[in-house]
Each structure stands twice: as structure tokens, then as C-alpha cells.
Amino acid sequence: MTVMEQRGAYRPTPPPAWQPRTDPAPLLPDAAPYRVLGTEAAAQADPGLLRRLYAQLVRGRRYNVQATALTKQGRLAVYPSSVGQEACEVAAALVLEDRDWLFPSYRDTLAVVARGVDPVQALTLLRGDWHTGYNPREHRVAPLCTPLATQLPHAVGLAHAARLKGDDVVALAMVGDGGTSEGDFHEALNFAAVWQAPVVFLVQNNGFAISVPLAKQTAAPSLAHKAVGYGMPGRLVDGNDAVAMYDVLSDAVRHARAGGGPTLVEAVTYRVEAHTNADDDKRYRADSEVTAWREHDPIDLLEQELTARGLLDEDGIRAAREDAETLAADLRARMNQDPALDPMDLFAQVYAEPTPQLREQRAQLRAELAAEAEGTH
Amino acid sequence: MTTVALKPATMAQALTRAMRDAMATDPAVHVMGEDVGTLGGVFRVTDGLAKEFGEDRCTDTPLAEAGILGAAVGMAMYGLRPVVEMQFDAFAYPAFEQLISHVSRMRNRTRGAMPLPITVRVPYGGGIGGVEHHSDSSEAYYMATPGLHVVTPATVADAYGLLRAAIASDDPVVFLEPKRLYWSKDSWNPDEPPAVEPIGRAVVRRPGRSATLITYGPSLPVCLEAARAAESEGWDLEVVDLRSLVPFDDETVCASVRRTGRALVVHESGGYGGPGGEIAARVTERCFHHLEAPVLRVAGFDIPYPPPMLERHHLPGVDRVLDAVGRLQWEAER
Numbered sequence: 279m280t281v282m283e284q285r286g287a288y289r290p291t292p293p294p295a296w297q298p299r300t301d302p303a304p305l306l307p308d309a310a311p312y313r314v315l316g317t318e319a320a321a322q323a324d325p326g327l328l329r330r331l332y333a334q335l336v337r338g339r340r341y342n343v344q345a346t347a348l349t350k351q352g353r354l355a356v357y358p359s360s361v362g363q364e365a366c367e368v369a370a371a372l373v374l375e376d377r378d379w380l381f382p383s384y385r386d387t388l389a390v391v392a393r394g395v396d397p398v399q400a401l402t403l404l405r406g407d408w409h410t411g412y413n414p415r416e417h418r419v420a421p422l423c424t425p426l427a428t429q430l431p432h433a434v435g436l437a438h439a440a441r442l443k444g445d446d447v448v449a450l451a452m453v454g455d456g457g458t459s460e461g462d463f464h465e466a467l468n469f470a471a472v473w474q475a476p477v478v479f480l481v482q483n484n485g486f487a488i489s490v491p492l493a494k495q496t497a498a499p500s501l502a503h504k505a506v507g508y509g510m511p512g513r514l515v516d517g518n519d520a521v522a523m524y525d526v527l528s529d530a531v532r533h534a535r536a537g538g539g540p541t542l543v544e545a546v547t548y549r550v551e552a553h554t555n556a557d558d559d560k561r562y563r564a565d566s567e568v569t570a571w572r573e574h575d576p577i578d579l580l581e582q583e584l585t586a587r588g589l590l591d592e593d594g595i596r597a598a599r600e601d602a603e604t605l606a607a608d609l610r611a612r613m614n615q616d617p618a619l620d621p622m623d624l625f626a627q628v629y630a631e632p633t634p635q636l637r638e639q640r641a642q643l644r645a646e647l648a649a650e651a652e653g654t655h
Numbered sequence: 656m657t658t659v660a661l662k663p664a665t666m667a668q669a670l671t672r673a674m675r676d677a678m679a680t681d682p683a684v685h686v687m688g689e690d691v692g693t694l695g696g697v698f699r700v701t702d703g704l705a706k707e708f709g710e711d712r713c714t715d716t717p718l719a720e721a722g723i724l725g726a727a728v729g730m731a732m733y734g735l736r737p738v739v740e741m742q743f744d745a746f747a748y749p750a751f752e753q754l755i756s757h758v759s760r761m762r763n764r765t766r767g768a769m770p771l772p773i774t775v776r777v778p779y780g781g782g783i784g785g786v787e788h789h790s791d792s793s794e795a796y797y798m799a800t801p802g803l804h805v806v807t808p809a810t811v812a813d814a815y816g817l818l819r820a821a822i823a824s825d826d827p828v829v830f831l832e833p834k835r836l837y838w839s840k841d842s843w844n845p846d847e848p849p850a851v852e853p854i855g856r857a858v859v860r861r862p863g864r865s866a867t868l869i870t871y872g873p874s875l876p877v878c879l880e881a882a883r884a885a886e887s888e889g890w891d892l893e894v895v896d897l898r899s900l901v902p903f904d905d906e907t908v909c910a911s912v913r914r915t916g917r918a919l920v921v922h923e924s925g926g927y928g929g930p931g932g933e934i935a936a937r938v939t940e941r942c943f944h945h946l947e948a949p950v951l952r953v954a955g956f957d958i959p960y961p962p963p964m965l966e967r968h969h970l971p972g973v974d975r976v977l978d979a980v981g982r983l984q985w986e987a988e989r
Contacts (some may be wrong), residue, residue, distance in 0.1 A: 397712075409764035420732070421764055425756045431722050432757070435729025442685075442711055445820070461749070465722030472717055594750070627767040628801055630825045633902035 300509055307502035307514040311546045314521040318575045323521050325589050331368060331520040332584055335577045335596050337362035340396065340602035344609050345387070345404075345540045348418035349555040353613045355406040358385040362518070364484045365576035368392050369523035370450055375530050379435040381420045381451035385482075389452065390419050397605065398612045407617045427457040437475040437534075448534045450527070456487025458501050458577030467542065469612065471508040476534035478527060480541045482517060486551035489562035496573045500634040505542035517547030521583075548574075621647060664920040665964035666814045670700050670776075673818035674738060678708050682820060682877065688723060688740030688776075692850045698778060698837055705906075718987035720750035724775065728757050731771040736897065737824055744779040753877040758827045758934075759802030770900035774818070780818070780873045780923055781970055782835035784963040791960050792924030797829045798900050804854055804899040809842035809875035812849040813898060828854070833873035858902035859911060863893035866983050867936055869908055871897040874921045874971065881976040886952055888907060890980055900930060901965045908934070909941045916947040917983040920986070923970050926954030948985030 314320050340362045350352045354578045360367055363385075371392035373437050376378060382390050395412045402411020403422050410421040423429035433451035442449035457463055458481055470477045485492060498504055511533075515526040523545060525567030530541035548571035554560040559568075584590035625632055625640040632640065664672075686704055688696070692715035695702030704713035717721045727737035741747035747754075752774065762770040781790035797805045806821055807830055808814040814832070821828035830897060840960045843849060860875065861882050868878040875896050882892035895911050896961035897904065912918045918938050920931040938950050954973045961969045 350776050380804075405898065408766055413768040414732070414765055414766060421761075421769075425752060426750060428721075428756060429726065431725025431753070432729035432732060433724030435731075436733045437729070438726065439730040439733035442735075449729075462725060462752070465717075465719040466725065468717055468719065469722045469726055502807045623766075627763045628767075629762070629772060629804070629972075634905060635902060 285388060302506045305506045305509070305511045307500055307505070307512040307544070311336070311516040312512045312522050312526055313516045314517045314525060315521050315583045319321075320521065320583050321587070325587070327524065328521065328580065328584055328587075328589060330364075330372070331524060332577075332580050332590065334368040334392055335364045335580060335600065336598040337602045337605050338368055338392065339577055340599075340606045341388060341391060341609065343523065343604040345401065346551070346555065348401075348613055354401060354404050356556065357387075357401075358554045360385055360388050362571060362575065363482055363484055363547045365520035365580075366480065366517045366545045366547055369520060370452060370465050370480055372411065373524070374450055374525040375416065377445070377447050378531070379418045379420065379436055379447065379449045380431065381429045381436075381449060382422050383426070383429065383454060383457065384422050384424050384537050385454065386452045393417055393419055395419055397609050401613070405613070407619065408623070421476065425583065427453050427460035427462040427466070429453075430462055431469060433477050433479075434466050434470045434473070434475050434540075437470075437477045438473050441464055441476060442459060446535060448478065448531050450480060452480045452482065455483040455485070455492050455495055455501060456483060456490065457481075459487075459495055459506065459566040467504070467508045467510070469541070470540035471510045473485050474537070474539035476537075477533055477540040478530040479540065480527065481542065481544045482547055483544055484547050486549060486553070486559075486562070487555060488553045489559075490502045491562075499542055501540060502544035507594075508512070508636050509540075510542055512542045512544065514544050514546065517545030518574050520576055520580050536596065587598060609648045610628060661843050661844055663840045663864075664811055664845065665838050665840050666808070666811050666832075667698060667700050667837040667842075669811045669848075670818055671702055671704070672845070672913050673815045673822070674701065674704060675707065675846065677738075677822040678704065678712060681736065682826065683700075683734060683736045683981045684712075684738060685735050685842055686740070687716050687727065688736045689718050689742050691715060691722060691740050694897040698834065700776075700832070700837070701792075702776075710788045720746055720748075723751050724750040724753040724758065724773075727773050728753065728771060731763075731773050732769060736772045736774075738774045738776065739836075741775060743785070743789045744777055744791040744793050747775070747777050747793065750845045750855040751774065754795065754797075754803070755800050762826065763802060770825045771827050772825050773834065774821045774830050775827065776818075776830045776832060778834040778837075780833050780835060781960060782873060783921075784966070786963065787960070788840045790966065792955065794831055794900055794924055797831075798930060803901060804826065804828040805901065806854055806898065807833065807872040808895050809833065809836065809872050809896050811839065812842070812843060814932055815843075816849050817854065818874075820854050823851070823928075824854065831872060835873050837874070839876070842961060852898070855899045855902040856896050856898045857905060857907040859893060859898070859907070860896045861892070861894040863889045863891040863915065864920060865915060866980060867893045867895055867908075867911040868919050868921055868976070868980075869895050869897065869911075869938075870921040871900065872922075874923055877971065877976060878921050881973045881980070884973060885980055887975060888977075888981075891912060892980065896953060903934075903937065905911040905937060905941060906922045908938060912938050913945040916921065916945055917985075918942075918946070918950045918952065919953060919976070919979050921953045921971055921976055921981060923955045926952050927957045929954050937988070948983045951979050955980045
């Protein structure tokens with residue numbers, strides 16, 4: 279018999295000075311993911327918003343398909359597809375104001391594009407051209423982050439700094455289910471809650487970290503439950519329901535902007551394609567599972583709603599697809615041009631002023647290039 | 656001309672003064688770390704800053720080094736100039752991913768759009784009787800990471816000047832503070848602190864003709880004492896204080912070695928893969944025909960930092976330096 283089992287021997291009375299800080303109940307996520315589409319609540323949704331989301335989802339899907347095709351043509355070094363996750367990507371971009379900041383992970387190119395970054399520039403990293411093809415300040419989009427969860431503390435620091443300066447700015451940071459196991463995830467959430475920083479953490483739980491399923495990633499009831507331990511609300515939402523995603527994320531953004539502090543949002547979704555073109559997903563999951571999720575497709579779900587409400591007809595669907603086709607054609611045409619890279623750029627931005635050592639190396643490369651040009655090398 | 660009374664100040668006081676002056680000059684400068692606020696830091700280097708500038712400018716953070724440095728990245732992205740304290744050398748290791756994967760390369764990966772003016776203050780090195788994980792010399796790790804400046808003062812005046820320069824730098828600086836010199840004193844005029852030295856220049860602390868001791872940080876006083884002791888043996892040693900490991904001042908170092916013809920690198924971090932190997936190679940590549948002997952190294956042993964009761968056997972002291980100086984005779988040994 280353990281001490282805990284000896285009734286009466288254990289007095290669960292905390293020391294006198296100890297007080298619980300918060301009642302965890304309001305921080306706990308709902309038992310099931312929040313949904314709007316297919317429920318009566320959908321009738322309340324703003325038609326303009328629904329149409330906007332639909333157009334972006336169709337564009338997003340086409341972008342995903344085109345980018346994947348570009349990897350097969352060798353135009354992209356790698357592309358982590360977000361097919362099936364477009365509702366998360368689009369909602370993350372659309373809930374932000376211009377002054378807000380987006381902190382994407384490597385799979386979130388689509389959110390970056392939906393935020394307004396040029397589609398070719400957004401692919402610069404994945405193309406193998408310079409690392410970040412866009413100026414982060416221009417659209418207030420941090421560089422696509424390859425290490426897992428390390429961009430989350432950046433979002434916290436930026437939001438904290440904005441608040442210190444008296445600016446009305448919110449940071450939205452995106453991470454995958456695997457990323458929630460990283461130490462930086464924990465440190466970022468803890469800092470955000472302690473500082474009451476205006477940050478929204480969006481976890482896209484797409485089922486797998488490359489090949490490792492969620493059950494091997496965490497023993498928590500849901501990833502949204504993790505919020506409670508930090509003292510922030512956790513929200514569980516259907517990541518394939520664009521309206522639900524928009525609702526929950528804009529709630530969280532409003533809450534942060536009003537000084538309420540951070541929120542952790544878990545979007546339950548699915549990566550219907552492989553991790554990247556270098557991955558064989560048949561080794562770790564059954565086709566039937568993928569098929570089931572394809573039937574819960576974010577575009578179909580919204581299309582059904584719009585059609586049922588008479589907000590979309592065949593012409594509307596065709597128009598959205600033509601718009602997406604234009605995007606794809608432009609992307610194809612521009613990605614099929616070889617980028618002109620200047621080798622001397624290697625040394626340009628290591629430091630504000632190159633060190634004497636880098637100046638020597640720069641001179642060496644310049645001489646090598648000159649010799650190459652003269653054909654004497 | 657009025658004479659100003661010089662007052663003794665410790666290196667710790669000079670560092671505090673540097674942060675205070677930087678904060679007073681530029682509202683973007685924010686100090687952050689564990690215990691830096693109310694307590695003033697475990698070494699009291701941030702003493703009084705929270706009181707003077709408020710807790711928003713000198714912030715006690717949660718105990719999490721990756722979080723501290725990661726948050727500093729975001730703050731710098733928004734235009735602040737964070738000065739981060741890593742409480743002890745080995746406590747900085749959890750923040751390595753942030754330092755290597757983000758701090759060092761944000762300027763480069765964004766093609767100059769997003770420089771990160773972050774100063775990472777790391778009290779480093781042994782000699783204070785610290786238990787495990789409180790005495791590491793981690794400079795080689797930082798030196799091996801492009802995009803970081805690595806600076807280490809050895810005098811009170813440099814502590815002030817170089818920290819001001821580090822905070823003013825638009826690039827990240829790992830500022831290594833030799834903790835056993837925190838309480839070393841020098842006289843200076845508190846009303847007119849020493850001029851800010853640019854980062855990247857070494858200085859000859861003691862001119863000499865028979866050999867060059869190349870050193871930095873905690874080993875500078877050891878080398879100066881060795882140079883005094885060596886006089887009786889007929890050695891006239893020149894002592895070069897590097898002050899900056901990145902960028903490296905080849906010019907000052909090589910000019911000295913060409914004058915003396917002999918060189919010895921002294922530092923307390925391990926020799927294998929340590930800064931001395933790089934420095935010896937650079938000197939050999941540039942000064943081979945001037946050298947009368949191989950460039951030698953006196954370094955800490957290649958062991959995890961030893962317990963306090965044994966650290967005196969590990970740290971390069973005056974005797975070990977003098978032994979190596981003797982070996983610089985070379986010709987006699989051939």
C-alpha cells in the first residue's frame with residue numbers, strides 16, 4: 279500500500295500561502311474540435327467572408343499542386359505540400375491586420391502567399407536560391423523557419439517589443455504537431471503567458487511528424503490541452519473547416535489585441551500528401567486513412583455550404599478555378615526562368631562590415647571568377 | 656586644465672556603467688536575463704539598472720536560455736537592441752540552437768533586411784571555485800559560427816569600451832566576460848569613461864623583443880606576470896591582448912611576431928580544437944619566414960572542466976607559460 283492509498287495518512291492541504299493562480303476550467307479546450315460548416319451556425323456566417331475564403335482555398339490548392347509539379351521538374355529543391363491543410367493556411371493569413379506579424383514554419387508557404395508575398399519570392403528558400411526571397415518587414419512575415427518551433431520565441435519577443443512600444447500588433451506563429459515536442463515550443467508558450475504577450479500559437483496537427491503519428495508524439499488528451507499548464511486558453515478546432523478556423527483564430531487575435539494574452543489553437547487536420555517529395559508515406563500509413571480524410575476536404579466542405587446557401591453556382595466555381603489557373607500559369611512561367619545569382623553575394627551580408635578575413639576570401643573568389651571567365655581556370 | 660581624480664573601478668562596475676550609459680543614450684537598449692532585475696545579476700553586473708530604467712528595460716525573464724535568446728531575436732526584429740545575460744558559460748548551451756540557427760544568420764538569410772543587434776553577455780572561464788558547469792571556456796564554439804562577433808575584454812577600460820561597442824553594433828556580439836577578472840580594479844575617471852574602441856583591434860599590452868605572447872581575457876594577467884618574471888631570465892616578452900576573437904586582428908598579431916620571431920598562444924580553454932590552433936595556423940601561414948621556432952600553445956587540458964579543488968592544475972599559470980617560453984629557444988634543442 280502506498281502512502282497515497284492510506285486514507286487519512288495523506289492530507290492534501292497545501293501550505294497556507296499557496297493559492298491556485300487560475301481556475302483551469304475556462305482555459306480547457308472543448309472535448310471535440312469546433313466546427314461551423316454543416317451546423318446551423320454556418321447560416322450566420324458572413325457571405326462575403328465565405329466567398330473570400332473559398333477563392334483563397336481554391337488558389338491555395340492550385341498553388342500546392344503547381345509547386346509539387348515544380349519539384350518533379352527540378353525547379354524546386356523540395357516542397358512540403360499543404361494539400362488538405364489549406365483552410366489553416368488561408369485563415370492564418372486572413373485573420374491578421376497589415377500591422378500584424380506572421381511567423382511561418384517551412385510547410386506554411388501558402389499562408390505566406392495568402393498574406394500577400396509574391397508566390398515566387400515565397401518559394402525562394404525551397405528553390406535553393408537565396409534563403410529568404412522576400413523582405414520580412416515589407417509584409418511582416420518572418421522567414422520560413424526550417425528548425426522546428428524555434429520561430430515561436432521570436433513571435434513572443436516581437437509581440438512583447440511591440441507592446442512595450444505601445445503598438446497595437448499581434449503575432450501569429452505556426453507550428454506542426456511534431457514541433458510541440460521541442461523545448462522551444464515550451465519556452466515560447468511559457469514566456470508568452472508570463473509576459474501576457476499578444477501572440478496566437480497555431481498548431482496544425484496534421485497527424486504525422488514525417489512518419490511518426492501523434493500517438494507517439496504526445497500522451498496529452500489533445501495538443502490544445504497543453505495550454506492550460508501555461509495559463510493560457512487552448513482551443514480545439516476542425517482544421518479543414520475554413521469558417522471555424524477563421525472564427526477561432528480571429529477570436530484569439532482579438533483577445534490578444536485587447537491585452538488578454540496568448541492563445542494556443544490546435545487545428546485538427548491531415549497531411550494528405552507525403553511529408554515532402556523525398557518521403558514515401560506508404561511505409562507508415564494506410565491508403566484507407568488518407569481516403570477518409572480526402573472525403574473531409576476543406577474545399578469540398580466550404581463548396582457544399584456555399585452551394586446550399588445559394589452563394590455559389592457553376593459560374594462561380596469556374597471563375598474561382600480560372601483565377602487559380604492564372605496564378606499557377608504565372609508561377610510556372612516565372613519559376614521556369616533560371617534565377618541570376620551573383621556569387622559575390624556570398625560575402626555581402628554575413629556582417630554589416632565584412633571582417634578582414636571575409637575581405638580576403640571575397641578577393642579570392644573574385645579572382646577565381648575572373649579566371650573562370652577568361653577560361654584560364 | 657583641471658585634473659580629475661581617478662577612482663578605482665572594478666571590471667564589473669565598468670560593465671554596469673557601460674550598460675547604464677547605453678540604456679540612457681538609446682531607449683531601444685533592453686537588458687534581459689535570469690536574475691538581472693531585482694537582484695542585479697548573480698555577479699551584480701546589472702545592479703541598479705531595473706531601478707533606474709524600470710522592469711520593462713531590465714527584465715527578469717523565466718529561467719530558460721533558449722526562450723531568452725529566442726525572445727531577444729523577436730525583440731531585435733521589432734527594432735530593440737537586447738542585451739542578454741547568460742548567467743554562466745555552460746548555462747548558455749540550451750540557447751545554442753537559437754544562437755547558431757537564427758542569431759548568427761538572420762542578416763545573411765534575409766539578405767540584409769533583418770540584422771539582429773543582440774549582445775549576448777556570457778560570464779566565462781574558471782578560477783572562481785565554481786562547481787561543475789560554472790567555469791567553461793566556450794569561445795571556440797562561438798568562433799566557429801559565422802555571423803557572430805566574439806569579443807572578450809581583459810581590462811577595466813576595455814570592459815566598458817568594448818561593451819559599449821558591442822551594444823552599438825548592428826550585428827550580434829557574443830561578449831565573453833572573464834568572470835575571475837570581475838573584481839580586478841583599475842583607476843579611471845568615472846565622469847569621462849574611456850573612449851569606445853572599435854571591435855576587431857588587438858593591442859600590445861607590453862612591448863618586448865624576444866617573443867610574443869598572444870592571449871586574451873582571463874589569461875592576460877597571467878601573461879603579464881610571466882613577462883615580468885621572464886625578465887630575470889633575459890627574456891623580453893611582448894604581450895598582445897586580442898580583445899576580439901572574431902574578427903581576428905591578423906595585422907597587429909603578425910606585426911608583433913615578425914618583430915620578435917617567436918610566438919606563444921595562451922588561453923585556458925582546451926587546446927585541441929581550441930582557439931590556439933587557429934591562431935597558431937594563421938601566424939605560421941603569414942610569418943613562416945620570420946619564425947625562429949614553431950608557434951607553441953599553452954592551453955587548458957583537453958578535459959571537462961575540473962572540480963574547483965583541482966582547477967589550479969588545469970588552468971595555465973605563470974610557470975606553465977614560462978616553461979613554454981623556455982621551449983621557444985628551439986635552436987638550442989635542435
